[in-house]
Amino acid sequence: MARFFWILTLIPxxxxxxxxxxxxxxxxxxxxxxxxxxxxxxxxxAALTAVMxxxxxxxxxxxxxxxxAEDAVVAAIQVMEEDSNFNAGIGAVFTHEExxxxxxxIMRGGDLNAGAVAGVRTxxxxxxxxxxxxxxxxxxxxxxxxxxxxxxxxxxEMVDPSYFYTKSAFDYLQKVKANEKNGGLLDGTQDHKFxxxxxxxxxxxxxxxxxxxxxxxxxKRWGRIGDSPIIGAGTYANNAxxxxxxxxxxxxxxxxQAAYQLSALMEYAGMSLEDAADKVIQDIDAxxxxxxxxxxxxKGECQWSFSxxxxxxxxxxxxxxxxxxxxxEE
Amino acid sequence: MARFFWILTLIPxxxxxxxxxxxxxxxxxxxxxxxxxxxxxxxxxAALTAVMxxxxxxxxxxxxxxxxAEDAVVAAIQVMEEDSNFNAGIGAVFTHEExxxxxxxIMRGGDLNAGAVAGVRTxxxxxxxxxxxxxxxxxxxxxxxxxxxxxxxxxxEMVDPSYFYTKSAFDYLQKVKANEKNGGLLDGTQDHKFxxxxxxxxxxxxxxxxxxxxxxxxxKRWGRIGDSPIIGAGTYANNAxxxxxxxxxxxxxxxxQAAYQLSALMEYAGMSLEDAADKVIQDIDAxxxxxxxxxxxxKGECQWSFSxxxxxxxxxxxxxxxxxxxxxEE
Numbered sequence: 001m002a003r004f005f006w007i008l009t010l011i012p013x014x015x016x017x018x019x020x021x022x023x024x025x026x027x028x029x030x031x032x033x034x035x036x037x038x039x040x041x042x043x044x045x046a047a048l049t050a051v052m053x054x055x056x057x058x059x060x061x062x063x064x065x066x067x068x069a070e071d072a073v074v075a076a077i078q079v080m081e082e083d084s085n086f087n088a089g090i091g092a093v094f095t096h097e098e099x100x101x102x103x104x105x106i107m108r109g110g111d112l113n114a115g116a117v118a119g120v121r122t123x124x125x126x127x128x129x130x131x132x133x134x135x136x137x138x139x140x141x142x143x144x145x146x147x148x149x150x151x152x153x154x155x156x157e158m159v160d161p162s163y164f165y166t167k168s169a170f171d172y173l174q175k176v177k178a179n180e181k182n183g184g185l186l187d188g189t190q191d192h193k194f195x196x197x198x199x200x201x202x203x204x205x206x207x208x209x210x211x212x213x214x215x216x217x218x219x220k221r222w223g224r225i226g227d228s229p230i231i232g233a234g235t236y237a238n239n240a241x242x243x244x245x246x247x248x249x250x251x252x253x254x255x256x257q258a259a260y261q262l263s264a265l266m267e268y269a270g271m272s273l274e275d276a277a278d279k280v281i282q283d284i285d286a287x288x289x290x291x292x293x294x295x296x297x298x299k300g301e302c303q304w305s306f307s308x309x310x311x312x313x314x315x316x317x318x319x320x321x322x323x324x325x326x327x328x329e330e
Numbered sequence: 331m332a333r334f335f336w337i338l339t340l341i342p343x344x345x346x347x348x349x350x351x352x353x354x355x356x357x358x359x360x361x362x363x364x365x366x367x368x369x370x371x372x373x374x375x376a377a378l379t380a381v382m383x384x385x386x387x388x389x390x391x392x393x394x395x396x397x398x399a400e401d402a403v404v405a406a407i408q409v410m411e412e413d414s415n416f417n418a419g420i421g422a423v424f425t426h427e428e429x430x431x432x433x434x435x436i437m438r439g440g441d442l443n444a445g446a447v448a449g450v451r452t453x454x455x456x457x458x459x460x461x462x463x464x465x466x467x468x469x470x471x472x473x474x475x476x477x478x479x480x481x482x483x484x485x486x487e488m489v490d491p492s493y494f495y496t497k498s499a500f501d502y503l504q505k506v507k508a509n510e511k512n513g514g515l516l517d518g519t520q521d522h523k524f525x526x527x528x529x530x531x532x533x534x535x536x537x538x539x540x541x542x543x544x545x546x547x548x549x550k551r552w553g554r555i556g557d558s559p560i561i562g563a564g565t566y567a568n569n570a571x572x573x574x575x576x577x578x579x580x581x582x583x584x585x586x587q588a589a590y591q592l593s594a595l596m597e598y599a600g601m602s603l604e605d606a607a608d609k610v611i612q613d614i615d616a617x618x619x620x621x622x623x624x625x626x627x628x629k630g631e632c633q634w635s636f637s638x639x640x641x642x643x644x645x646x647x648x649x650x651x652x653x654x655x656x657x658x659e660e
Contacts, residue, residue, distance in 0.1 A: 107585075112585045112586065112617075113585065114584065114585055118473065118555070119473060119474070137552070138581065139550075139552070139554045139581060140580075140581045140584045140585065141554065141555040141556075141560075141584065142552045142553050142554055142555070143448065143449060143473055143474070143553035143554075143555055144449070144473070144474055144553045145553065146551060146552035146553025146554070147552055147553050149552060150551075150552035220469075221476060221480075222467070222469070222472045222476035222477055222479060222480035223448075223472050223473035223474045223475065223476025223477050224469045224471065224472055224473075224476070225448070225471040225472070225473055226471075230471075230560060230561075230562075231560075231563075231584050231585065231587075232560075232562045232563065232584070232587040232590065233561075233562065236587075250470075251468065251469060251470045254444065254470045254471065254561050254562070255437075255442045255443065255444055255470065255561065256442065257561075257562040257566075257587065257590045260562065260587045260590060260591075260594075261590075261594070264590075264591070264594035264598055265598060267598075268594055268595060268597075268598035268599035269598035269599070287442075
């Protein structure tokens with residue numbers, strides 16, 4: 001009988017200890033969109049899973065070695081920038097003028113410092129460009145050729161614009177342009193995938209950082225800037241609440257201040273991370289725009305929310321356990 | 331004795347009725363900074379007062395004729411863009427490369443639509459450029475040469491970049507550059523005036539709109555984008571709360587999401603307009619950065635807050651009564 005009570009006491013204690021211990025330390029997304037099981041073969045799923053696991057592990061290695069959350073964010077995002085499956089770095093979508101104009105931003109939750117680059121074509125890693133703006137300049141946001149000159153001056157790796165070219169992104173631009181001539185939309189919103197990538201990390205010092213990197217919208221023109229390089233819209237981090245990275249129809253994420261709205265709902269309305277994440281996406285959905293977000297609280301709780309059929313998303317816990325998901329959960 | 335009571339009753343009734351009736355319909359600022367009585371001669375004060383009154387009246391005329399709040403904002407700001415006393419349009423500060431790179435944004439409180447231009451050199455009225463992005467494009471933010479191509483395509487008035495030149499702004503750049511060579515700051519933060527202009531208007535339909543226009547920071551480089559063209563940082567409007575336009579050290583207004591923070595404090599924390607306006611400026615002051623803001627609620631209550639010795643600011647009530655102020659109130 002004594003043993004029975006001992007077991008009854010132990011089981012919840014063990015479960016609770018497990019729940020207590022398993023903080024999530026890094027969460028990533030590779031974009032939201034019309035990501036459904038019928039669109040991917042088993043080998044494609046396996047390849048996408050592998051690159052997302054590689055991104056998680058690259059960020060995790062930084063945290064495990066006692067590194068800073070912002071460096072973990074950069075390490076994880078760089079894996080996705082280098083992979084042509086995502087709309088960031090190599091594989092970025094093309095503008096109307098047939099260039100790859102890349103945007104990225106990063107924010108640190110401890111001191112609310114932030115950095116961003118918009119419309120850059122020759123910085124090999126746009127997320128590293130954003131980190132460098134935060135750490136090495138008095139500014140938050142640099143754009144175009146000026147941002148490139150800054151990056152070169154600092155000594156970042158520069159590339160020829162063709163470095164980011166992929167045939168599939170170029171072909172998709174031609175399809176969208178043809179569709180536009182026939183009176184179609186600026187971008188195909190049906191059958192569409194917002195392949196923006198993002199990451200939120202929590203380091204051993206309890207500091208959060210969030211980052212986002214993207215090529216923006218296929219066929220974008222007129223130097224259009226979306227939400228990804230805008231602090232408060234596509235990216236936000238605050239140790240008092242959480243870190244957030246968004247993906248979706250950028251104009252609506254700007255108008256709704258999506259990333260900072262989530263933090264403000266927690267800080268000022270006392271809302272839970274889960275409820276706040278859902279409200280942000282519901283508010284955007286009410287404007288008939290789609291997208292998703294990932295969020296990680298300073299307690300190591302992870303939340304994602306999206307209004308599309310799927311979102312590439314994954315997290316890793318402090319013990320190194322990984323979870324990768326693509327589709328809507330039943 | 332009866333007459334005495336009648337008077338006692340009448341006075342507060344009249345005062346209350348006055349307070350009820352006199353909604354403020356338009357508020358403007360011409361920048362915050364080291365604006366102190368010893369810096370301005372009587373004729374300079376008179377000239378600045380006259381242009382601020384002209385801006386108020388230009389916006390008021392739109393509202394009086396039943397026009398929309400966003401058109402009132404544009405009309406008021408255009409008066410200040412055309413006046414060389416302010417850092418917007420003619421009289422804008424110079425970049426490190428000796429160009430005038432202009433930023434502006436506008437937001438409508440009814441549907442949260444917004445428009446912005448960043449780093450433009452040839453659009454005669456940057457605030458009209460922002461309005462046109464909101465009304466005539468699917469985008470919120472356009473930048474650089476692309477934004478200019480869009481404006482030209484739409485038919486906005488274009489000018490040679492020299493249109494914005496003033497000797498005083500050019501001379502000030504040379505002074506800052508010389509100071510920089512001697513190890514001084516990027517921009518003189520002491521003895522400094524942030525001459526950004528802004529406006530919030532409330533139209534007869536009860537719709538709010540807010541707008542901001544600026545040349546940014548003297549000696550800015552690398553395509554730096556400040557808070558003025560960033561929705562949520564320098565400009566925000568929401569009929570549920572208020573409209574806001576900011577001026578100051580832009581990087582800190584971005585990091586603190588100043589304009590939207592004010593609205594979020596009202597919407598989610600139930601804070602009054604006055605307390606929210608003060609908290610936003612206090613939070614920025616706690617980071618040792620200076621600036622100010624104007625806000626107008628959907629009830630026609632006006633509030634301003636600033637941490638500098640002065641701010642050019644003024645409002646007009648629905649009956650046309652104008653109040654113009656420059657310095658800290660005792």
